[in-house]
Structure formats: structure tokens, C-alpha cells
Amino acid sequence: MNRVSKAVSFRSNTVKALNDPSLRAAMRHATSTFGKKRADGIGDNPFEEWREKASEIRMNVLKNLEQYVDMFAQNATKAGSIVHRAKDSHTACDIVASVLRDHRVDKVVKSKSMITEEIHLNSYLEQSGIKVVETDLGEYIIQIAGETPSHIIAPAIHKSRQQVGQLFCDKLGCEYSDDPTILTKIARSVLRQEFLTAPAGISGSNFAIAETGSISLVTNEGNGRMVTTLPPLHVAVTSIEKILPKVSDLALFLRLLPRSATGQVLSSYFSLITGARKAGESSGAHQLHIVLLDNGRAEISKGEFKEILKCVRCGACMNICPVYGLIGGHAYDSTYPGPMGVILSSLLDGLDRTHPLLDASTLCGACSDVCPVKVPLAKLINQLRQKKVELGLASMLETIGMTGFGIAVEHPRLFEFLQRAANRVWPLAGFIDAKVSDRLPRPVASSFKRRVS
Amino acid sequence: MRVQLFATCLVDTFYPETGEATLKLLRHFGVEVVYPEEQTCCGKPPDSGGHAKQARKAAEHFMSVFSGPDPIVVPSGSCASMIKNHYPEMFADDYRLFDAAREISSRTFELTQFLVHKLKAHEFGFVGRGKITYHASCQLTRELGVREEPLALLRSIEGAEFCPMPLADRCCGFGGVFMGKLPEVSMALADDKVETILESGANIVTGCDHGCLMNISDAIKRRGLTIDVKHIAVILAEGLR
Numbered sequence: 176m177n178r179v180s181k182a183v184s185f186r187s188n189t190v191k192a193l194n195d196p197s198l199r200a201a202m203r204h205a206t207s208t209f210g211k212k213r214a215d216g217i218g219d220n221p222f223e224e225w226r227e228k229a230s231e232i233r234m235n236v237l238k239n240l241e242q243y244v245d246m247f248a249q250n251a252t253k254a255g256s257i258v259h260r261a262k263d264s265h266t267a268c269d270i271v272a273s274v275l276r277d278h279r280v281d282k283v284v285k286s287k288s289m290i291t292e293e294i295h296l297n298s299y300l301e302q303s304g305i306k307v308v309e310t311d312l313g314e315y316i317i318q319i320a321g322e323t324p325s326h327i328i329a330p331a332i333h334k335s336r337q338q339v340g341q342l343f344c345d346k347l348g349c350e351y352s353d354d355p356t357i358l359t360k361i362a363r364s365v366l367r368q369e370f371l372t373a374p375a376g377i378s379g380s381n382f383a384i385a386e387t388g389s390i391s392l393v394t395n396e397g398n399g400r401m402v403t404t405l406p407p408l409h410v411a412v413t414s415i416e417k418i419l420p421k422v423s424d425l426a427l428f429l430r431l432l433p434r435s436a437t438g439q440v441l442s443s444y445f446s447l448i449t450g451a452r453k454a455g456e457s458s459g460a461h462q463l464h465i466v467l468l469d470n471g472r473a474e475i476s477k478g479e480f481k482e483i484l485k486c487v488r489c490g491a492c493m494n495i496c497p498v499y500g501l502i503g504g505h506a507y508d509s510t511y512p513g514p515m516g517v518i519l520s521s522l523l524d525g526l527d528r529t530h531p532l533l534d535a536s537t538l539c540g541a542c543s544d545v546c547p548v549k550v551p552l553a554k555l556i557n558q559l560r561q562k563k564v565e566l567g568l569a570s571m572l573e574t575i576g577m578t579g580f581g582i583a584v585e586h587p588r589l590f591e592f593l594q595r596a597a598n599r600v601w602p603l604a605g606f607i608d609a610k611v612s613d614r615l616p617r618p619v620a621s622s623f624k625r626r627v628s
Numbered sequence: 629m630r631v632q633l634f635a636t637c638l639v640d641t642f643y644p645e646t647g648e649a650t651l652k653l654l655r656h657f658g659v660e661v662v663y664p665e666e667q668t669c670c671g672k673p674p675d676s677g678g679h680a681k682q683a684r685k686a687a688e689h690f691m692s693v694f695s696g697p698d699p700i701v702v703p704s705g706s707c708a709s710m711i712k713n714h715y716p717e718m719f720a721d722d723y724r725l726f727d728a729a730r731e732i733s734s735r736t737f738e739l740t741q742f743l744v745h746k747l748k749a750h751e752f753g754f755v756g757r758g759k760i761t762y763h764a765s766c767q768l769t770r771e772l773g774v775r776e777e778p779l780a781l782l783r784s785i786e787g788a789e790f791c792p793m794p795l796a797d798r799c800c801g802f803g804g805v806f807m808g809k810l811p812e813v814s815m816a817l818a819d820d821k822v823e824t825i826l827e828s829g830a831n832i833v834t835g836c837d838h839g840c841l842m843n844i845s846d847a848i849k850r851r852g853l854t855i856d857v858k859h860i861a862v863i864l865a866e867g868l869r
Contacts, residue, residue, distance in 0.1 A: 497801065539803070561680045569679075581685050590668040
């Protein structure tokens with residue numbers, strides 16, 4: 176955690192995003208498509224019942240997090256995995272790098288993992304001289320573009336197919352095409368070679384199962400399965416809160432996650448991996464390392480914001496968020512964007528850096544309504560705003576204004592005087608922020624109170 | 629029946645005609661309306677900005693001003709939800725005020741809620757004209773669960789055509805303090821809202837919250853469109869039979 180890094184300049188990021196017509200078109204298309212598909216996927220299913228149950232299971236894990244992490248680690252070890260515990264990003268990167276070095280790995284193929292984005296694993300490995308190849312199509316696109324994901328399940332959501340076509344043309348030297356099928360084929364032919372030659376694969380894990388020590392992958396492209404089965408060495412990096420107690424819990428979460436994410440009844444692939452390949456088995460890595468990342472989560476699970484750790488990373492909150500839908504993920508300048516991202520980033524990185532992101536919500540509550548595990552997202556954002564004020568991070572103007580409000584609100588005469596004064600001084604309001612004052616009507620000279628009394 | 633009217637700051641400061649329309653409506657249906665003069669603000673703006681201390685001060689003042697057994701009627705979904713939902717949460721760790729907050733919560737009504745459930749105003753019907761579309765504001769729909777009441781009232785206006793708005797419950801971008809923090813995003817969201825208003829084909833847009841209507845009205849003005857923006861209280865008061 177970098178405590179001295181300066182606050183995100185969020186408002187200017189949003190203005191930049193708003194002035195990018197191709198970004199706005201791509202975001203509009205993508206989020207509305209996701210939204211419609213999700214609604215169809217939920218259909219007439221007893222969504223309320225499911226999410227209530229899912230929330231309960233996740234809360235139980237968080238309340239007994241230490242026991243579940245221990246249980247997972249024991250059972251994973253028993254199943255033949257090598258389990259590592261990492262208290263922070265640096266430790267996690269270091270563990271992965273040393274495992275790879277021990278096996279003299281010079282290249283890894285990766286399936287999509289937000290945890291590895293959180294710990295900035297790719298740049299760490301590249302600095303250690305290990306080539307990293309992202310194999311999820313979206314991740315591959317942004318990797319060759321030198322960008323970061325702008326959505327947790329659709330990392331290249333901000334790009335149009337024309338932009339991807341141009342990118343492939345520039346970076347891969349192929350002929351320009353904006354046909355998604357052709358572009359996918361191009362990526363596939365490049366990546367196939369990487370799969371066959373990489374000595375190691377790195378993945379995340381959507382859920383980790385305590386009773387069996389299994390990790391699991393919910394994917395659509397099949398790359399996850401190749402990353403975890405073709406190379407002889409597999410390193411899975413996951414965070415401690417992703418645990419589910421039992422294999423049977425997956426039944427519910429696999430109903431909720433794909434529907435909430437892409438509207439699919441089930442994803443194209445689902446892998447449940449329990450230990451490395453055993454004697455007589457025909458597939459799987461010969462060695463499986465699991466890195467369990469804490470990075471502040473044990474602490475968060477004990478505090479007032481613990482419910483954010485119920486999150487299963489479906490992205491439904493971003494797809495429905497009116498603010499995210501306009502500005503896209505990069506404006507947030509943090510690993511996780513959108514409503515869940517604002518909350519999680521604030522807790523992981525510290526409010527002194529992320530507090531401007533708390534402005535990224537109208538508190539409309541649409542996110543809380545779609546969350547498949549009932550994270551009260553809008554409420555948590557509001558509570559974090561309280562924390563921000565307590566920490567003295569609100570602007571001077573806001574603090575003065577609110578202090579004045581606190582006095583006036585208890586003194587009706589003063590309150591009324593200020594209303595009348597506002598009418599008089601209104602033409603001057605533009606000096607504070609014309610972008611705001613120009614949008615408000617002038618306060619009336621004779622308030623309703625005066626008229627009615 | 630007697631009620632206490634909480635006009636809200638926005639009505640008091642910017643839109644007194646909505647306050648007058650609310651009075652007229654309630655009186656028309658035989659309700660005696662008391663206007664407690666010491667009323668100020670419910671505390672929603674500091675609350676959504678994270679200023680818990682000031683929100684609490686506002687809530688305590690509100691609870692002392694609106695004492696007594698009479699129902700409280702509020703022509704705003706977000707202010708009504710502040711009182712109904714946020715007050716009890718705010719005082720959850722203060723048993724003395726928690727009971728008071730729960731009590732005041734139980735007798736607070738958003739205007740259309742009161743008109744439909746207590747007065748059956750939609751059964752009497754109204755008169756009007758024009759094509760009306762309706763913006764379903766966020767706290768009204770998601771926190772108070774008031775979805776059908778405004779529609780029942782608007783559909784009961786004889787002579788006016790109700791034109792549904794696509795994505796009616798999508799946020800207009802007002803968000804209280806939000807419009808001051810990220811004015812450019814707020815404006816862009818209001819522009820999107822105007823698009824859906826145009827799609828509805830209406831020439832009048834209404835809603836139950838002046839915050840949203842103010843935001844929408846600004847976007848309409850910037851586009852140079854001739855669409856009327858009216859609080860639902862005003863439309864209904866004009867259409868009393």
C-alpha cells in the first residue's frame with residue numbers, strides 16, 4: 176500500500192472520458208447489451224431467494240474467515256497442491272516469481288485474473304525477465320495495447336472492434352479487419368503457439384472450496400482450461416475471501432454468477448481443479464501452487480465495510496451504474512472500477528488516494544438492486560463518504576458550507592435569512608463554480624414559507 | 629383528517645408553486661393541513677455527502693418540529709425516504725432517539741403514496757391535457773418502493789395522454805451533492821434522460837422530486853426544447869375536478 180501517493184484527479188478524468196466520443200459509444204453499446212442480457216438471464220427465476228441464500232453463505236465465510244482459510248489450505252495441501260500465504264501484493268508477486276525461477280520458467284501463459292491485476296504481477300514478472308502472455312482475448316488486446324482492464328470481466332470493453340482491428344494491424348502486422356471472427360482467429364493462432372510452448376500457466380480462481388481445497392474457473396473462451404492443463408506448472412493466485420465452504424455451494428453460485436455477469440445460464444467452461452495431476456491421470460499440471468492473498472482483507476472482514484468482501488466479481492454493478500456507463504473504467508485510475516471498485520479500492524489503497532472516487536455515485540441504488548450477493552453498495556459508498564469527512568478529506572469549501580448548514584438547520588430564522596440572501600447574491604454564485612450554478616434556477620425572493628405563513 | 633406538511637428546501641427556496649399545489653390538493657380532498665413554521669431541512673444533503681454530524685442535527689430538529697400524532701406529507705421521494713428509512717438507521721445506536729425515529733418514520737408519507745393509499749385520489753380522477761411522461765426518481769422507487777402510485781394518478785387524468793418513458797427509473801444524474809461534485813457527468817446523464825423523454829413523445833415531463841426535475845429542466849433548456857417540466861403536484865392540482 177502506498178500511503179503517500181496523491182489523490183486521484185477524478186473530475187478531470189471524467190471530463191476527459193466524456194470528451195471521447197468513441198469511448199462513449201463503446202460504453203453505451205456494451206453496458207446496455209450486458210444489462211439486457213442480464214435481465215433475460217435472470218428471467219422468472221427466484222432471484223431474490225437465490226441472492227438471499229448466496230449472501231448468507233458469503234457472510235458466514237467472512238465471519239469465520241480464518242477457519243475457512245485454514246481449512247482450505249489444509250485440504251488443498253492434502254489434495255497435492257502447494258499452498259502459499261501472502262500478506263500483501265509484494266509478497267504474493269515474490270512468491271510467484273520465485274516458484275517460476277525455481278522451475279527456470281522464462282515464459283508464462285495467463286488466464287484472466289483481477290487479483291494479479293491488483294498485485295501488478297505482470298510488470299513484476301517482466302522485470303524479473305519472465306515473459307507474460309495474456310490469453311483471454313480481452314486481456315490479450317489490452318496487453319498488446321499497453322493498457323489496463325477497464326472492466327472486471329470485459330477488460331477491453333472500452334474499445335470498438337475498429338480500434339481492435341487497427342491495433343492488431345499495427346502490433347501483429349496482419350491485414351486490417353474489424354470482423355470479430357477474423358480478429359479472434361488471428362489472436363487464436365498467435366496464442367495457440369504460446370500455449371504449446373509455455374512451461375507454466377498462471378490463473379486466478381473464481382471460488383476456492385474449503386472442504387476439498389479446490390480452485391475453480393468460470394470462463395468462456397477455453398483459454399483458462401489450456402492455461403491450467405497444458406503447461407507442466409500451474410500457479411493459481413487468489414484472495415482469501417473467495418472461499419465457499421462446500422462443493423455443493425457451487426450449484427447456487429454458478430446459477431448466479433454467469434447470469435449476473437453476461438446473462439448466460441452457464442458459462443461455456445467451468446473448471447474445478449483439486450490438486451495437481453496424480454499418477455494415472457491424463458490431464459492437469461504436474462505441480463499446482465496456490466497463492467492465497469490477504470492484502471488487507473482479513474482486517475476488512477472484521478470492520479464495518481466487510482460486506483464488500485461478499486463480492487463475486489460479476490460486474491453487474493458496473494453494467495447498471497449510470498456513472499460507469501458514461502465514463503468507463505479507466506477514469507477511476509484503480510484496479511477495480513464501478514461501484515464495487517470504488518469501495519474495494521478505497522479499502523485496499525486507502526481513502527487518502529481514492530476519496531475522490533466516492534463522488535462517482537449518485538447513490539441511485541441501482542447497483543445494490545442487481546448485486547447477486549446483496550452487497551449494499553450504495554450504502555457502503557455513503558458510509559465511506561462519512562469516513563472521508565471524519566478523516567478531514569472533504570474540501571475546504573464543502574466543510575465551511577456544511578458547518579454553516581449545521582448551524583442554520585437548527586435555527587429556522589437564520590435558515591430563512593440565508594434563503595433570502597441566496598436570492599440576492601445569486602448572480603455571484605458563478606464565481607464558485609459556474610458549471611454548477613448555471614444549472615440551478617435563482618432562488619425565489621419570497622419563499623413558500625413566507626407565502627404560507 | 630389532519631396532516632403536517634413538510635414542504636422541503638427545494639420547494640421552499642425554488643418552487644413555491646409546488647408547495648401551493650400540494651396544499652390545494654390535500655385541502656381539496658378534505659384534509660386539514662398544518663404547516664409547522666419551524667421546519668428547515670430533513671438533512672438529506674449532508675447525509676448523502678457523508679456529513680453525518682450535520683445530518684443528525686437536521687434529523688433531531690425535524691423530529692422536534694414534527695412531533696404529535698399527525699401524518700407527515702412530503703412532496704419528494706428522496707426527502708420522504710430520508711425520514712422514513714435513514715432516520716431509524718441514523719439513530720440505531722441511540723435507543724432514546726431510535727424509538728422517536730421509528731415513530732416518525734411510520735407516519736411519514738411521500739405525496740403520491742398519501743394521495744393513493746389514504747385518499748384514493750386516483751379513483752376520483754383528474755382532468756388535463758397534453759402528453760405526459762414520468763421520470764421515476766431513485767429514492768422514490770428503490771428506497772420507498774413507490775412505483776405504481778404516481779402512474780395510477782397520472783393515468784387517471786382525463787384528457788391527457790400518458791406516454792411511458794424508456795428506462796424511466798434510470799438516474800437523471802442529479803444525485804444531490806453529486807451535481808456539484810461532477811457537474812459534467814451530471815449534465816451528460818441529464819442529456820441521456822432528455823433523449824428518453826423525446827423517445828416517449830411527450831410534451832410534459834413530470835416526477836415526484838424537484839431535484840431531478842430541476843436537473844432535467846436545465847438539460848431541456850440547454851437543448852432549446854419546448855417540453856414543460858412540472859412536479860406531479862402541480863399537474864394534479866391544476867386538474868382537480
